[in-house]
Amino acid sequence: MDEKIAKQVLEDVSGAVGLEEGTEGIRKILRFVCRFEPVPLHDLSRAVMIPVPVVSAVRRELEKRNICSRKSGIVLTQKGKMLLQAIGIYSSKLPELRLEYSVPEWLGPVAKRFRSIQELRPAPDFTLDQSHVDSETSALRSAYLYEHDALDGRDLIFLGDDDLTSLAVCLLSSEYDLNIGTITVVDVDTRILRFILKSARSIGVEVNTIECDLRQGLPRNLEGRYDVFFTDPPYTINGLRLFASCGVQALRPISGRPVFLSFGSKSPNETIEAYKVISDNGLAVQEVIPAFNRYVGNQIHAGASNMIRCSTTDTSKSVPPSEMEFIYTASQKKGTD
Amino acid sequence: MDEKIAKQVLEDVSGAVGLEEGTEGIRKILRFVCRFEPVPLHDLSRAVMIPVPVVSAVRRELEKRNICSRKSGIVLTQKGKMLLQAIGIYSSKLPELRLEYSVPEWLGPVAKRFRSIQELRPAPDFTLDQSHVDSETSALRSAYLYEHDALDGRDLIFLGDDDLTSLAVCLLSSEYDLNIGTITVVDVDTRILRFILKSARSIGVEVNTIECDLRQGLPRNLEGRYDVFFTDPPYTINGLRLFASCGVQALRPISGRPVFLSFGSKSPNETIEAYKVISDNGLAVQEVIPAFNRYVGNQIHAGASNMIRCSTTDTSKSVPPSEMEFIYTASQKKGTD
Numbered sequence: 001m002d003e004k005i006a007k008q009v010l011e012d013v014s015g016a017v018g019l020e021e022g023t024e025g026i027r028k029i030l031r032f033v034c035r036f037e038p039v040p041l042h043d044l045s046r047a048v049m050i051p052v053p054v055v056s057a058v059r060r061e062l063e064k065r066n067i068c069s070r071k072s073g074i075v076l077t078q079k080g081k082m083l084l085q086a087i088g089i090y091s092s093k094l095p096e097l098r099l100e101y102s103v104p105e106w107l108g109p110v111a112k113r114f115r116s117i118q119e120l121r122p123a124p125d126f127t128l129d130q131s132h133v134d135s136e137t138s139a140l141r142s143a144y145l146y147e148h149d150a151l152d153g154r155d156l157i158f159l160g161d162d163d164l165t166s167l168a169v170c171l172l173s174s175e176y177d178l179n180i181g182t183i184t185v186v187d188v189d190t191r192i193l194r195f196i197l198k199s200a201r202s203i204g205v206e207v208n209t210i211e212c213d214l215r216q217g218l219p220r221n222l223e224g225r226y227d228v229f230f231t232d233p234p235y236t237i238n239g240l241r242l243f244a245s246c247g248v249q250a251l252r253p254i255s256g257r258p259v260f261l262s263f264g265s266k267s268p269n270e271t272i273e274a275y276k277v278i279s280d281n282g283l284a285v286q287e288v289i290p291a292f293n294r295y296v297g298n299q300i301h302a303g304a305s306n307m308i309r310c311s312t313t314d315t316s317k318s319v320p321p322s323e324m325e326f327i328y329t330a331s332q333k334k335g336t337d
Numbered sequence: 338m339d340e341k342i343a344k345q346v347l348e349d350v351s352g353a354v355g356l357e358e359g360t361e362g363i364r365k366i367l368r369f370v371c372r373f374e375p376v377p378l379h380d381l382s383r384a385v386m387i388p389v390p391v392v393s394a395v396r397r398e399l400e401k402r403n404i405c406s407r408k409s410g411i412v413l414t415q416k417g418k419m420l421l422q423a424i425g426i427y428s429s430k431l432p433e434l435r436l437e438y439s440v441p442e443w444l445g446p447v448a449k450r451f452r453s454i455q456e457l458r459p460a461p462d463f464t465l466d467q468s469h470v471d472s473e474t475s476a477l478r479s480a481y482l483y484e485h486d487a488l489d490g491r492d493l494i495f496l497g498d499d500d501l502t503s504l505a506v507c508l509l510s511s512e513y514d515l516n517i518g519t520i521t522v523v524d525v526d527t528r529i530l531r532f533i534l535k536s537a538r539s540i541g542v543e544v545n546t547i548e549c550d551l552r553q554g555l556p557r558n559l560e561g562r563y564d565v566f567f568t569d570p571p572y573t574i575n576g577l578r579l580f581a582s583c584g585v586q587a588l589r590p591i592s593g594r595p596v597f598l599s600f601g602s603k604s605p606n607e608t609i610e611a612y613k614v615i616s617d618n619g620l621a622v623q624e625v626i627p628a629f630n631r632y633v634g635n636q637i638h639a640g641a642s643n644m645i646r647c648s649t650t651d652t653s654k655s656v657p658p659s660e661m662e663f664i665y666t667a668s669q670k671k672g673t674d
Contacts, residue, residue: 092515
């Protein structure tokens with residue numbers, strides 16, 4: 001196949017799906033299939049960090065053009081192989097290079113206790129972009145917080161906590177006898193606050209819970225009172241902006257404090273926006289771990305999202321969004337329909 | 338010890354050293370010693386990502402105040418332990434949570450061949466902020482490039498390559514029979530270009546070498562001709578700005594292409610600047626791996642630097658620095674003396 005024709009096929013497929021990632025997104029999908037076929041749809045989605053319904057639409061277009069087919073997973077056809085070779089991609093014997101926090105053995109008890117606690121948790125409210133990370137991610141988050149000095153003697157605030165990360169921290173603290181300052185959870189969903197309060201008591205750790213819709217602003221009495229914030233905000237750029245700005249507002253104005261943002265992969269253009277939000281609020285990126293957070297049954301985010309660890313700076317200052325309407329995905333969709 | 342007094346000690350030590358990371362930097366150093374004592378100076382520097390001479394100055398101040406002492410490594414004194422407890426830090430039994438690309442076995446041959454080639458390399462020219470990553474890092478970089486689709490059929494450009502990463506790519510390609518588009522290396526140092534040309538030939542891979550001082554601008558005939566760029570720029574923000582902008586200029590204007598920047602850890606305020614450079618040039622951050630790059634005998638960067646993987650976007654456009662004077666650390670020092 002001619003290179004030009006092959007590139008045109010990528011253009012066509014990308015255009016047919018309206019893929020924000022463009023031809024490079026199609027290339028990424030095909031290259032992953034080429035390396036690891038047969039590939040289940042969900043694995044593919046997570047690997048390329050593009051949501052399942054979108055990858056599924058791409059697959060449909062590729063099948064229509066006889067580039068892919070199914071055989072206990074997605075595989076390349078002969079034509080598909082020729083197309084890839086035309087743009088320089090041959091299958092190789094190179095194994096996958098993986099960078100992953102595997103859950104270390106010593107976190108096992110935390111994950112196990114978390115698993116049993118969360119069985120009774122409230123179901124996710126999708127209108128609030130809620131979704132649950134799995135218990136391994138929760139345990140890992142607690143250890144990651146400890147590793148980056150977010151726990152010892154620190155006053156912590158969680159902005160939104162349907163993931164129950166505060167409880168994972170309580171479990172780690174109880175398991176390893178840690179000395180945490182105070183733990184505060186702010187959420188708009190009272191079901192979650194009640195559940196956290198009750199569960200924390202059963203673990204024997206005190207947690208302050210505060211009902212609050214951050215769209216109304218952070219309550220005055222929470223400003224400048226914490227050392228560290230953790231948030232897995234709504235999935236929109238405005239959601240990130242709102243939660244990050246409230247987080248900065250909640251912190252004591254000291255440079256070098258750790259801050260934790262979980263945020264899904266976005267198209268290159270939206271990613272630029274996300275990092276602009278971060279620097280607008282005077283936060284300095286320290287580490288970005290793709291697919292650190294694994295979600296249970298979440299199809300919106302390819303089942304995984306990035307852990308973005310930042311640090312406060314001398315110039316950290318809260319820059320909230322100019323409008324509060326399109327914070328959650330649902331409201332955004334309604335808005336753009 | 339009273340918390341207030343303890344905090345004052347951190348302030349004093351930070352002030353005495355003029356530490357850009359402030360009291361949180363001192364806290365980070367002390368906490369690491371508390372967790373892993375006795376700690377050798379170089380390990381401490383790498384762990385907290387603060388340069389060796391600076392950590393050494395901090396140690397001196399801590400010893401002066403009887404907070405630390407030496408015992409086959411840095412340890413806390415009794416007073417040091419009390420000081421940490423006053424700010425909430427107790428030693429715990431929690432092991433270290435490590436996120437690391439360990440060099441997989443299948444990369445062994447690449448690292449080994451690289452090691453033997455680089456024995457004859459030119460010595461680093463410190464006035465050009467040259468320093469060498471170790472052979473494991475070189476091998477890992479080549480696999481990381483492959484993993485993120487920077488090699489198959491891609492036209493690659495290396496902006497500055499005293500690290501010889503291009504040769505590691507040649508070795509990976511020869512070892513695993515990869516199909517790379519073209520490899521181009523731009524450098525101001527002809528010793529390096531000659532060495533790369535000769536070594537690449539001995540590996541049996543073709544590399545284009547171009548002598549060029551990027552301060553004079555990227556040569557016109559290199560604009561818009563590549564798919565991927567890789568750079569380990571000079572250590573200043575302006576150096577990053579110059580090399581990143583030349584890289585963007587060298588690329589074909591297509592969204593979603595991978596870009597690789599190696600850059601040392603900076604103070605929170607300078608880190609904000611570095612990420613501003615990245616977004617100014619329309620690059621979207623995809624992954625940030627602290628201490629991915631390990632340097633041989635380099636004391637400037639705590640012996641390690643971050644791998645920042647980005648993606649091009651629709652808005653990628655080259656934004657060079659407004660002045661070319663203070664690109665290298667040496668010139669910067671001269672400038673500020």
